[in-house]
Amino acid sequence: TIEELIEQDQRTNQLLTVENDVNKLLSILDEVTRSKRFELMNTEEFQTLFNNVMKVKPELKDIVLGLREKQNELMGLYKSMKHGTDVYESIQY
Amino acid sequence: ENGPYSNLLPRRSTNTGLPESNHSKSTELLSNILTPQEENVIREFALKVNDLQNNVPIDNTELNELYRNSLYLKPKLSQELNETFNKYEKFMELNDKINTIMKLYNSLLDERIERDSLQHQQFQHQHQQQQQQ
Numbered sequence: 001t002i003e004e005l006i007e008q009d010q011r012t013n014q015l016l017t018v019e020n021d022v023n024k025l026l027s028i029l030d031e032v033t034r035s036k037r038f039e040l041m042n043t044e045e046f047q048t049l050f051n052n053v054m055k056v057k058p059e060l061k062d063i064v065l066g067l068r069e070k071q072n073e074l075m076g077l078y079k080s081m082k083h084g085t086d087v088y089e090s091i092q093y
Numbered sequence: 094e095n096g097p098y099s100n101l102l103p104r105r106s107t108n109t110g111l112p113e114s115n116h117s118k119s120t121e122l123l124s125n126i127l128t129p130q131e132e133n134v135i136r137e138f139a140l141k142v143n144d145l146q147n148n149v150p151i152d153n154t155e156l157n158e159l160y161r162n163s164l165y166l167k168p169k170l171s172q173e174l175n176e177t178f179n180k181y182e183k184f185m186e187l188n189d190k191i192n193t194i195m196k197l198y199n200s201l202l203d204e205r206i207e208r209d210s211l212q213h214q215q216f217q218h219q220h221q222q223q224q225q226q
Contacts, residue, residue: 001129002126002128002129005126005128006126009125009126012180015184016180016183016184016187018187019183019187022187022190022191022194023190025194026190026193026194026197029194029197029198029201030197032201033197033201036204038201038204038205038208041198041201041202041205050198053191053194056191057191060184060187060188060191063184064181064184064185064188067177067180067181067184068181070177071174071177071178071181074127074170074173074174074177075174077127077132077135077136077170078170078171078174080135080136080138080139081135081138081139081163081166081167081170083139083142084135084138084139084141084142084160084163085160085163085164085167087142087145087146088138088142088145088156088160091145
């Protein structure tokens with residue numbers, strides 16, 4: 001249904017907002033790798049970022065599969081439309 | 094709207110398929126998403142064109158109407174296709190980054206535990222030596 005489509009779209013956009021947290025987390029882990037300051041992994045900020053990212057992880061596979069399916073569906077529609085308009089226009093003019 | 098060429102212009106479909114109460118709040122979101130009704134317009138148009146190619150008798154007025162509506166939907170379809178490709182790439186990138194985070198985190202945790210365990214062993218060894226002395 002349309003409501004489901006809208007809900008899906010909103011959820012996808014919402015999940016993309018985790019990108020900032022992912023980048024921050026990568027940057028902290030990079031710092032820990034270089035400096036061996038393991039205590040940086042014990043901070044509240046690190047734990048919050050890590051939890052935010054881990055919450056999203058299980059949903060990613062379904063989202064990627066859903067987007068791939070949507071891509072195929074839209075490509076099919078695009079080809080149908082292109083074929084239709086090409087034939088229609090060649091006949092009409 | 095009633096100009097001499099108005100019949101040639103694509104017509105916006107007013108039926109969104111949404112209940113009236115949800116109509117206003119969803120209108121903005123719907124401008125980016127192809128509705129099932131709109132998808133059907135494209136499929137129906139392609140089917141009618143196939144009929145036309147196969148010399149099946151068709152209603153020309155209906156075909157023209159479907160053509161106009163399909164043309165109207167073309168930019169929306171193209172935009173949604175673009176957005177879907179972009180989102181797919183972003184999610185793949187996100188997935189790669191999260192996998193990297195997991196690997197880094199696990200390896201750092203291993204390293205830390207190994208270091209702590211080594212320190213503990215050293216401490217115990219020193220303690221034993223002190224006791225022996």
